[in-house]
Amino acid sequence: MIASMILVPALAGLAAFLIRSDRLRRVMLVAAAAIHAALSLATWYRAPAVVRGAWLGEDAAGRLILTLTSLLFLACAVYAVAYLRDERGKRHSDFEEGFIFSNAREAVFTGCLLLFLAAMTLVALSRHLALVWVAIEATTLASAPLIYFHRHHRSLEATWKYLLICSVGIALALLGVLFLAVSAIRPGGGAVSLDIGDLLAAAPNLSVPWLKAAFVLLMVGYGAKMGLAPFHTWLPDAHSEAPSVASALLSGALLNCAFLGILRAHQVCVAAGLAHFSERLLLGFGLLSMAVAAAFIVGQSDYKRMLAYSSVEHMGILAVGVGLGGLGAFAAMLHVINHSLTKAMLFMVAGNLLAVYRTKATREVSGAVRALPLSGVLWILGLLAIVGSPPFGPFVSEFLIAKAALDSGRAAVAIVYLLLLAIVVTGIAGPALAMAQGRSTASPDAASRQSPIFSAVPAIFAAAILMMGIYLPPVIGRSLHEAARLFGRG
């Protein structure tokens, strides 16, 4: 069953390259996504047992991120079908520099989407750290073509940066994995495998310096992928140039997977009694990421970049949460869900705005509520949610993280954290109102041509975000606690 969750999208992805007819391929895309979602939901009812030494397995954290990814992907697939139908066979004139460009072949896009899903599933499910590494590697490869969907020099540049930075990071991560392996070598010869179960069992007698070095390397390596400052540099470029549906997947799903990679390493550190060491690093990089993101969000002139930086900020929040441990870890897991939903929705809405206003400049967009009533409202709601205002989901998790910080007596952390959140508010409140309200600067016909799917999908997300804010389904709560316990230190 677990294997099938990887195989289905993988095979479908390969098939996508071969299939000729667009319609059939689109059907297959949605079908594969639906099957995958069904399978991942099924694991909630009959959780597959985690076998020591097995390469694949599903623990609480994995299940959360897998389910999130797969539901997100389903939505994105639906959105993508509509998107591809729109884009089909068009030659576009670039609205920043006016040159004519064409898109990558739809087959490539669809195929990579599915392979991307397969890779992310593998990340969530693999119990062997080396395999985790391989999977995260694969996500880079599968997602690069998604960024280079629009064939022009800016997206090319973005792809290049994405590839180079993530590859360097990933290489360092590999070194980290190797270090971990070394740390697991018993002086008397004979070694522990990189299976998480074995590692946790053997954690107390891992060699400390190697483990520390390993964590540093993994943190930097996967951090580059996750978008922690100062390794986040590829993120704004990639998100601003990729088609919105790809951005939604990158921010909503991929970052979580990289985060999971770091969590695994952290898990080992906690088991090895190095919790303080790893938590301090996470806290530091978390706050740093929030600070950098805040600095770039304030006065950001490009709204897709703004969203990208806000992703950096929220990755920082996740790191802070995990770094606080205990309640913080729980809050972080909760925030994974809230952030993914919100950010994916925001990127989709941003895509709608982009399609109608034909500009990414915040200043040139206004009156979205009049031009695209639903999308405009969703834009405001989403931005309010992302800055953590009640009654939306992110508020709860961000509040809990602040509580964790203060309860554990880390007043300084709490103050900096809240201050940075406040700065972000001042940066995002402006665009939220200015773009949504006022006289519309869009051409009405462009607005009227937009298919309802484009706003219907994000609307579902909005409902989910609101739900997460006012009602946390007990089943989710339980598995959140379970997940937090994996690396929560008590």
Place this chain on the structure above:
Amino acid sequence: MTLLLLSLALFGAGAIGALLSAGRTGWPDRVGVAAAVAAGVVGIWPAVRAATGASTESLRLAWSIPFGSFFIELDPLSGFFLVPVFGVCALAAIYGFGYLRAYRGRSTAAAWFFFNLLAASMVVVIVARNAILFLMAWETMALSSLFLVTFDDENDEARAAGWTYLVASHIGTAFLIVLFILLGRGGGSLDFDRFDASSGAGLIFVMALVGFGTKAGFFPMHVWLPEAHPAAPSHASAVMSAVMIKTGIYGLLRVLTIVGAPEAWWGWVLCAVGLVSALAGVLLALAQRDLKRLLAYSSVENSGIIAIGLGLGLVGTASGNIAMAVAGFAGALLHVLNHSFFKSLLFFTAGSVAHAAHTRDIERLGGLIKRMPLTGGLFLAGSAAICALPPLNGFASEFLIYMAGFDGVTATAGGNVAIAFAAVALLALVGGLAVACFARAFGIAFLGHPRDSSLPAPHEPAPSMLVPAIVQASGCVLIGCLAWRVVEALGPVVRIASGLPAASVAPALASISGPLAFAGAAGMAAIVVAIVLALIRRWMLSGRRVRNAVTWDCGYAYPTARMQYTGSSFVQPLTTVFASLLRPRRELVEPEGFFPQRASFESDTPDPCREYVFEPVFRRAGRGLAALRPLQQGQVQLYVLYIAITLVLLLLWQLA
């Protein structure tokens, strides 16, 4: 309790209904108004019963949100603050029904959705007894009022105001978050009854003061208020000024009830904040040209006065001076009630003026009282009430606060005397300035000749816009004359707010209500005498020659409306005295030569706090952050360098 929930449901239904009926013109208004009025009528009864201590009910349901629980309680304090919520919201809804006609041609569904949402969230804020629930309602309140502020979003000022408001309320909320976390640290729960403030009560008080003070409009956190309130449609402005900012006062009081015995310095701080707010508020109000902006600043002033009352009350409790404590708290609470009356009245009438004359700039108005006598009379009543002229209600509450001040003067020692003296003196100054301010507002806008002939001829508004104002005005008179009864009824509320035992509160209240009755009587006597004198004059003039002529023009043959004294010139003496604080902006074109062509003097006063504190700070911060931009300057080599350097440093740090 059931009635309360029912009224909540009605508000909710109104909100949803307004949205659902968005398609058909006119229906959102009908639905929204009907629901709001019904909810108000249903809800006010349990509120009054609770306020008078007849019943205290609570309801606690589990909630799946971590640390959240649906825990609400209706005690005297909540009930007291609920009364104006229901009353003003219902009246404002009726008023808005007429007022929103001005926005013909665009859907009012959003307006009514947010109006009902605002009302509902205010109710929840006041009854909530769980931090999460409270914060949710608190923010919903802020957001729904935000969208009322930006309802007229095609006008840039409204949008700018929206931004200021959003940022301000978020920052305020941040303080509240810290506040509640601190309170909940010990108990392990965020239900109010599980809070313990055994440690760090002082810090908690400061957090509450800043967080709630932002909403209540205490100086210098008031900057959002004069932007937001004028921008909203007048019925919304009325609700925001008259009721919503009081939730800040409520929150402060609620926290005080939780933290228990206050320390004297809290009282001093609160007094000082109140005095500064009151003075700054009235001075800035004095200098405004925009009628609604003026009213917004006067809300800052009145929040300050309430704070003075609370501060004196705290000093009283801390120093064991029961009379002072009770007088202070009673005065503050009564002023909360009174302000909700006359401020909504003033916003209603000001709205009618803007509605009829199509401008809020008093420099362009004039002579309205002849065109709209009823509105004029109502505005005058409101002005008299807010200037605390006996026997109107404003006087009753300020009288109590003065009482607290004098008790402090006569019966305490040390720093308490000083703060009490300061309170009395500055209250007096504020009172005098308030008279000047509203003399200007009413005198320039309603009296004399119309100043701007380009404006359309004003007319009395529709009855739906008059009736609410009339109700509020009569309320001002009634409460003023029966203040002593009202005060005696305040017993339970004062008891909870001050944390003093009932045994000591009741006699103290009784000892105040006597003088209050006398004071009211004196005021009423004045009115009677005045009427008598008027009759005498009529009798004297009967049968004598009474003719009409032009105003005596000092021999100048061609008087024009533009020769009248303007608002700017009216306040010029005061703005010069306080110029160093106000920093008014003046455009003076001096007359030149023997036959000067044109000369003009205009003055307007932007908020100095905004101009000289917040904007510079934000600008600096923005520039500072922008200085980091080069980090992202596009070269991938540099980006890899970041990774390399970070890695090396980390390894050096962790392994060395």
Place this chain on the structure above:
Amino acid sequence: MNSLNALPLLIAAVLAPLAQGVINRTKAIVAGRVGQPLIQPYRDMLKLIRKGAVYSETTSWIFQAGPVAGLAAVLCAGALVPLAALPALAEFRGDIVVIAYLLAAGRLFTILAALDTGSSFEGMGASREAAFSALAEPSLFLALAALARRAGTASLTPAIAAVSARTWTQAAPALCLVLGALLIVFLCENSRIPIDDPTTHLELTMIHEVMVLDHGGPDLAMIEYAGALKMWVLGAILVGVALPFHSGAVWIDTAIALAGIFALAIVVGLIESLMARLRLLRVPELLIAATILAALALVLVRR
């Protein structure tokens, strides 16, 4: 409260204009003129009462409400003010506040009546009146608060009754400061020199007189009367502080009080003839000075 309590109000009502006469006569004598008879103010008012009225078309009912409200307010305020040792008609905790706010109410209506005429002269006067009286409020309250602190009550009659010869021996400096502050307030509220010159002929420099420029006949009579009454009432407070003599006997007390008030009138007359009116820009400084005096008094009585 026995019938004697009405005495201060009655005396005030009857004799108030006389004090004005005294002032004018003093000024005349100092100026080396014979001057008008002491009862001239009564004559003026009678003459005015007999006249008809002229109302500007610009004005509304506010204009006619002005004088009435002003006079009514002063009358009611007078009912709360004791005449030196003679207790006031009514006394209760906080009557101080009521007095001040009644006067304020009267002022509001006078100002509005002025603005109602739409003439810039009245506007000018109204603006100055509003500004200066607002600035005078704190010193009045501080002075009264100082008295209240000494007497331990916030009611005027006992507060003034508490000022005895012994008090003077104990706290002379404080009381002097209080007197100084009260005197300035007194001059300001009654728009006398050095704040305002009631007899100037240049509207541009007037405060009170210019406000009532458009009133005539009975209205003007009421205004004049109200002015006289206001002066008497505030003077009574001043005298009450200055003359701490309480023989039990009503008639003696009355005599002393009257003597005091007319003495005050003479003082005012002297001030008016010896001093020049301040430039309008300087007036606020004087009022702030008064506040400072009162504040100093407080510092002294705190001990």
Place this chain on the structure above:
Amino acid sequence: MNAMNQAVDAILVMLALTGFMLLGSSRLTACIRAVGAQGILLGLLAIAAQDGELSATGIAMAITSAAVKGVVLPALLLRAMRQANTIREIEPLISYNLSILLGGLGLALSLWLGGQLQLPTQPASSLFVPAACFTIFVGLLIIVSRRKAITQVIGYLALENGVYAFATAVAVQMPALVELGILLDVFVGVFVMGIAIFHIGREFNHIDADRLASLTDQ
């Protein structure tokens, strides 16, 4: 046994030397050759490291990786270079002398690291960690300091070689990791392809990575 150890040491030293070659040479062909040489050396290292008990799989692995790293990839790079007709790295961001200087610094750093992190495996040359780290350092330095996209690919290859060299050190314990190495090489192949493809696919008629700087926040 002992000879093996000396062989390992010798290979590691040569690895380090090739690193300096990379840093010093301006001609792309020379750089590519150096990387290729590293690939071959790693192949030898893989064999030398698994002292004595030579497993068939082990040898196969070593040979394939040597083939890929030493032959295939250099060939690809040379092809790409010709297509982009760039012969040498003109004015790098950091002068060659300075890069070599920094290289020396890096060597010191790596030696220090080697001191901090002792390989618990017996028997292992004490040079493993320093050499590997130094190669990685060289790779990073080249990526950071060179302009041409293709030079950066070379740097990336050097980085990978460093990682691989380290992998061989622990390869004895866990063969799974060697598969990772292979997989990594495959990926690098894809990666280089990517580069090759997209500047064959025109767009820019230069391959200066530092001129790919239109996406900024300035």
